Amino acid sequence: MNTTLIRQCARQLAIALAVKGLIGAMPFACAEEPAQQVAAIGAPVVSIDNFAFNKDTLTVPVGTKVTWMNHDDMLHTIVDEGKSFKSDPLDNGDSFSHVFDKPGTYKYFCSLHPHMTGTIIVR
Template identity: 55%
Template sequence: MNMRLLAVMGLMLSTPAWAQDVKIDIKEFMFGPKDLTVAVGTRVTWVNDDQIPHTVAETHKAFRSGALDTNDSFSWVFDTPGEYEYFCALHPQMIGKIVVSQ
């Protein structure tokens, strides 16, 4: 086998077949959906649809975005099973949770 084919096969094996891309809208001072269950390897992208900045900050500091202006986005790939609670650092009443399953 040539090296290129081996590299492509390695990439295919490293991403679970059930992994996907999921979008969470930030709108009207809420994350939508607020609660989400995803498979390991899923990329979640938050998109700010509000007219003011928001952030996405995981409670235990696993991830944290900078300030997201209107139409800005932040993505995170969830490689480890568990529960991830997050909030907007600018508006702490905005909360959400992602459950990552095997």
């Protein structure tokens, strides 16, 4: 195993542990769990499975809301190369949505796993 890969794995583990620690340290004042976000019926959903974006290229009309749903046990992010959108780290079952108001090609990636990439084409 090369040192770069070891450093990346260690960094991901540290981030995951830090996030889990923060969540675990929160007071349990809420009596009920927040409802899971669900995409509207017919709205495009990009699944995150096995360290890949399922529908790595998606073409949508202007004004479409696209939702990414993390089904992995690892944290993932969605970051636009053009910096028009960026998610917080998504845990298993978490989702992130963005409305595409302008036509164009939006290339995105996971900042924690840069080999994970995708493209949204808005027409």
